[in-house]
Amino acid sequence: MKILVPVRRVPNPDIKVRLKSDGSGVDTEGVNFLVNPFDEYAIEEAVQIVEKGGGEVVLVSIGTADCEETLRAGLALGALRGWLVETDEVLDSAAIADVLAAVFKEESPDLVITGKQSVDTDNNQAAQMLAAKLDLPQACFAFKVELGDGKATVEREIDGGLDVKEISLPAIITADLRLNQPRYAALPQIMKAKRKEVKKVSLGDLGVEAKSATKILGLAQPPARAAGQIVGSVEELVDKLVNDAKVL
Amino acid sequence: MSTLVIAESRQGDLRAATYNTIAAAKAKGGDFDILLLGSGSAAGADSLKEFGAGTVYYSEADAVAEYTAESYAKTAAALVGEKGYTAVMMGATTTGKDMIPRLGGLLGAGMVSDVIGFDGANYLRPMFAGNAIATIEVNTPVAVMTVRETAFDAAAPSGGASAVAEAAAVGDDRAKFIEYRLTESSRPDLGAASIIVSAGRGVKDAEGVKQVEALADLLGAAVGASRAVVDEGLLPNDLQVGQTGKIVAPDLYIACGISGAIQHVAGMKDSKVIVAINKDEEAPIFEVADYGLVADFAKAVPEFMEKVKALK
Ligand SMILES: Cc1cc2nc3c(=O)[nH]c(=O)nc-3n(C[C@H](O)[C@H](O)[C@H](O)COP(=O)(O)OP(=O)(O)OC[C@H]3O[C@@H](n4cnc5c(N)ncnc54)[C@H](O)[C@@H]3O)c2cc1C
Ligand SMILES: Cc1cc2nc3c(=O)[nH]c(=O)nc-3n(C[C@H](O)[C@H](O)[C@H](O)COP(=O)(O)OP(=O)(O)OC[C@H]3O[C@@H](n4cnc5c(N)ncnc54)[C@H](O)[C@@H]3O)c2cc1C
Numbered sequence: 001m002k003i004l005v006p007v008r009r010v011p012n013p014d015i016k017v018r019l020k021s022d023g024s025g026v027d028t029e030g031v032n033f034l035v036n037p038f039d040e041y042a043i044e045e046a047v048q049i050v051e052k053g054g055g056e057v058v059l060v061s062i063g064t065a066d067c068e069e070t071l072r073a074g075l076a077l078g079a080l081r082g083w084l085v086e087t088d089e090v091l092d093s094a095a096i097a098d099v100l101a102a103v104f105k106e107e108s109p110d111l112v113i114t115g116k117q118s119v120d121t122d123n124n125q126a127a128q129m130l131a132a133k134l135d136l137p138q139a140c141f142a143f144k145v146e147l148g149d150g151k152a153t154v155e156r157e158i159d160g161g162l163d164v165k166e167i168s169l170p171a172i173i174t175a176d177l178r179l180n181q182p183r184y185a186a187l188p189q190i191m192k193a194k195r196k197e198v199k200k201v202s203l204g205d206l207g208v209e210a211k212s213a214t215k216i217l218g219l220a221q222p223p224a225r226a227a228g229q230i231v232g233s234v235e236e237l238v239d240k241l242v243n244d245a246k247v248l
Numbered sequence: 249m250s251t252l253v254i255a256e257s258r259q260g261d262l263r264a265a266t267y268n269t270i271a272a273a274k275a276k277g278g279d280f281d282i283l284l285l286g287s288g289s290a291a292g293a294d295s296l297k298e299f300g301a302g303t304v305y306y307s308e309a310d311a312v313a314e315y316t317a318e319s320y321a322k323t324a325a326a327l328v329g330e331k332g333y334t335a336v337m338m339g340a341t342t343t344g345k346d347m348i349p350r351l352g353g354l355l356g357a358g359m360v361s362d363v364i365g366f367d368g369a370n371y372l373r374p375m376f377a378g379n380a381i382a383t384i385e386v387n388t389p390v391a392v393m394t395v396r397e398t399a400f401d402a403a404a405p406s407g408g409a410s411a412v413a414e415a416a417a418v419g420d421d422r423a424k425f426i427e428y429r430l431t432e433s434s435r436p437d438l439g440a441a442s443i444i445v446s447a448g449r450g451v452k453d454a455e456g457v458k459q460v461e462a463l464a465d466l467l468g469a470a471v472g473a474s475r476a477v478v479d480e481g482l483l484p485n486d487l488q489v490g491q492t493g494k495i496v497a498p499d500l501y502i503a504c505g506i507s508g509a510i511q512h513v514a515g516m517k518d519s520k521v522i523v524a525i526n527k528d529e530e531a532p533i534f535e536v537a538d539y540g541l542v543a544d545f546a547k548a549v550p551e552f553m554e555k556v557k558a559l560k
Contacts, residue, residue, distance in 0.1 A: 016510060017376040026376065038492075093349065094358060117492065119511075121375055123361050125349035128317065132353025137318055137423040140346045143485070153426070157485045158342040159439075159494070160258070161430035165316065168422040177475065177492065178485060213358025213388045217370060219380040225517065228538040230529075234548055237523065237541050238555040245521045245538065247443070247500040248467075248556065 001055035001147075003046040004109040005079065006100055006126070008036040009063055009070040013119040023218040033066065035073050038115025040182040041175035045145060046113050047078035048180065053147070055110075056080045060103045062096055064088055068198060076185035076193035084200045092212040093125035100126065101133045102206040109170065111152070116141050116174040127174045137167035141176040251280040252328060254338040254348075255296060258315075259428070260288030262295065264440050265339025267402035270299050272337055272395040274403060276366050281305065283327060283415060285312040285320055293412050298405035304412050311419025315343060318420035321350040327415050328355060328390060337363070340394035340495070348394050358386035362495075364399035377491045377514035397439060398497035398518055431484045438487065441470035443500045446489055446516070449476035450505020450526060450545060457482050459549045460504050466553055472496065472516075474506050490515035504545045508533025525549070 011017065011031045018027040035043075046057040059074045059082035061067040071082045085099050104112065117124035131138035139145075139154035143162055146153045153166050157176045185193070203210050231237045241248040251273045255266040262284075273280040282304045284292045293306035305327060312319050324347075328336060336351060338344035340362050352359040364381070365372040371384045371393065438444060445464040447457050457477070464471045472489040473482070489496055491514035501519035506512060508524070508531055516522065517536050524537035525545045534540040541548055 011376075013377065014510060017379050019380055026380065092358065094352065094356075097353060119377070119491070121361075122377070122491065123359075124345050125352065125359050125361060128346065128349035129353035129359075132321065132350045137420070138346075138350065139423075140317070141342060155429070156342075159263075160437075160486055161428065161484065163428050164426035166424045166426055176485075178479070213352075213356070213386060214360065215385045215387065217383040217385050219375070219382050222374065222378060222381050225522075225536055226538075228522070228534070228536070228540060230534065230540045230542065234541065234543070234551040234555060237539055238552065238559075240539055241500070241521070241523070242559065245500075247521050248559070 001049060001053055001111065002107065002109040003049060003055065003057050004104060004107055004112045005039065005042050005046050005057060005059050005074070006112070006114050007039040007043070007059050007061045007070055007074045008115070008118050009033050009061065009067045010036045010118055010120040013037065019219050019221060023220055025219065033070065035070050036115050036118050038117060038119065038175055039074065040077065041177065041179045042113040042115050043074055043077045043079060044180045044182040045175055049147065058082065058107055058109065060085065060100065062087065062091065062099050071198055072193045073185070075196045076190045077183060078189070081197040082199070084198050085203065085206065086200055087203050087210070089210070090212070091210055092214045093123050093129055094213040095210040096126045097129035097133055098208050098210045099203065099206065100130045102208045104130070104134060111169060112172045114172070114174050116176050127172050131172040136171050138172045139165050139167050140174040142173050143176055143178050145173060145179070249278040249334050251276060251278060251335040251337060252324070252331070252333040253280050253282045253301070254324060254336065255282050255284040255292070256339060256341060256343055257284060257286055257288060257292050260292070262292050263341065264402065264437070265341045265344070265397045268397040268400045269337055269339045269395055270403040271400040272363065274300065275400060276335065281331065283324060285323060285417070286315060287313045297410045297412060298407055299403055299410070300406045300408060301410040304410045305415040306412065307415045307417040309417035311417040314425035316420065316423040316425050317347040317350050318423040319418060321347050321354055322418040322420060323415060324351050325354040326418055334390055336390065336392045337395050340396050344394040348392050352392040355390050355392065356388060357390040357392045358388045360384050360386060360391065360393040363393045363395045377510050378517060396495060398495055431486060435464060436468070436470045438470045438472055438489070438494045438496055442498050443467045443469035444472045444496055444498045445469045445502045445504065446472035446474065446506060447477050447483065447504055448474040448506030451477070454482060456505070456546065459546065463502070463549050463553055466556060474512050503533055504549065506533055507531050508536065
């Protein structure tokens with residue numbers, strides 16, 4: 001089975017972002033970039049499937065030349081080779097889906113597994129848009145994936161619990177946090193990943209226009225919460241909740 | 249300029265996010281219709297007649313009796329094509345997050361996730377775990393979006409009577425709904441509760457979770473959790489509060505043994521009053537708490553319960 005996994009380069013999610021003072025974007029000075037954490041679950045799932053049943057895992061990352069670093073970090077987790085679609089343009093989910101659709105057509109994978117959302121944009125869009133554009137079934141927020149003959153049975157994390165869905169392959173699956181436990185890349189794997197094949201292409205090479213349907217006009221600071229207070233005892237806490245906040 | 253609101257029901261019951269989404273459509277302005285699909289949607293459509301919509305569409309056809317993103321997105325796309333809506337909105341529930349981008353893909357429409365407000369023709373939404381509010385322009389003829397429930401107070405019936413009409417259902421047999429495996433709970437929904445008591449890794453074990461649950465039950469509250477507690481299997485997945493779980497904004501949020509990671513805070517920082525009980529005075533949760541108590545939760549929670557009982 002051939003599995004395509006898109007990986008996205010995101011600013012370290014554990015560092016609180018600073019906005020540029022003119023609101024045109026975020027200040028990435030001194031911020032390190034990582035593989036989108038959800039994509040590590042996607043890679044892990046793909047690698048486990050291939051370890052069990054054979055096949056190959058192919059990665060694709062879209063963005064600036066820096067994405068090669070992201071791609072190699074992903075390759076160190078067990079993927080075989082990768083595509084780097086280089087562009088300096090800022091693409092929205094619709095455009096990302098167009099590019100992924102073009103790579104899909106080059107590779108004809110049996111399955112695409114993505115993360116459920118990018119932790120920078122929190123969009124949660126690209127995979128479903130890709131599925132629609134390719135007219136393929138989807139199973140989002142996967143908790144458990146079982147592959148059968150030409151189909152996949154997927155338990156999905158939904159409000160209120162889980163549901164179970166059966167889809168025919170090829171299909172698009174997005175990974176949620178309980179899908180597996182992503183491995184850490186060991187040094188030999190990291191070294192090996194440096195030599196793995198990365199095919200660098202431009203949007204023109206793929207023949208996609210990748211037109212964004214949305215544009216971020218500006219970013220603003222959310223309203224700050226008023227400063228709170230430390231209370232000295234449970235008694236004081238309950239008193240404040242009853243008499244000041246009036247929520248009990 | 250007209251909007252299609254996609255209402256949501258599960259096993260015949262309308263889900264609360266429907267009313268927040270109607271409120272969002274009203275806040276955006278212009279006319280709106282509603283689409284409700286699934287078994288029981290005829291009765292559901294009837295109950296939505298007094299919310300100010302032009303027409304409430306429904307379908308109970310086999311093709312859409314149970315939810316799949318494939319069939320629901322196709323059915324909605326057909327209605328959008330026929331009626332020429334310029335905006336489609338649905339709550340940012342797991343169903344909305346699943347089907348709306350697919351609908352966007354079918355329509356070639358730009359999408360905005362988690363809309364919290366409108367600025368003229370543009371949309372406001374949080375990004376970077378809620379640490380930035382982005383203004384988004386959509387430059388396709390149709391804009392599709394999910395709306396954050398906590399940003400819009402649920403709409404109440406405003407009288408009048410919408411037309412009710414059947415929509416043409418479109419199926420997709422490559423995707424099949426098999427079953428729900430829902431968590432049984434007698435407590436209020438995280439989305440609907442006015443008080444939430446949340447457990448973090450600091451509550452340690454099943455015994456600690458029980459204490460948190462007892463407090464929740466005393467207050468008539470919902471129980472929430474940090475990712476750490478869910479990953480350890482101490483509470484079910486759907487109780488995870490945070491950037492990548494449920495976004496909540498109750499009147500009172502009580503965090504027990506939660507450190508206050510960026511991803512957790514993103515899901516609860518719009519709560520009206522936040523209480524943090526944590527034994528580490530340096531824990532970042534105290535930066536967002538209105539009232540912080542530096543204490544061992546195992547001692548503080550029972551004492552808190554005593555004091556509350558004494559009030560009653
Ligand atoms: C500060 C900032 C400003 C921006 N400004 C603009 C702007 O003005 N206009 C604009 O159009 N866009 C802008 N963007 C970018 C835009 O928001 C995202 O690139 C776009 O939304 C695509 O990712 P996504 O959020 O849809 O991913 P999601 O749908 O949340 O991601 C789901 C999955 O899709 C895959 N995926 C997503 N992106 C990629 C990728 N690049 N390569 C490979 N796989 C991927 C991953 O598997 C990921 O887990 C900006 C981004 C930032 C950080
Ligand atoms: C991709 C991704 C997505 C994520 N999404 C989410 C999300 O949606 N929601 C979420 O919550 N997390 C999310 N996380 C995880 C997040 O980064 C943190 O790891 C998590 O929130 C930590 O949970 P915690 O606060 O319960 O545990 P910890 O950070 O371990 O904190 C435990 C706290 O308990 C305190 N404590 C210990 N003992 C006691 C005691 N006896 N009494 C009182 N206090 C005590 C400690 O002082 C400490 O502050 C995500 C992470 C990633 C990578």
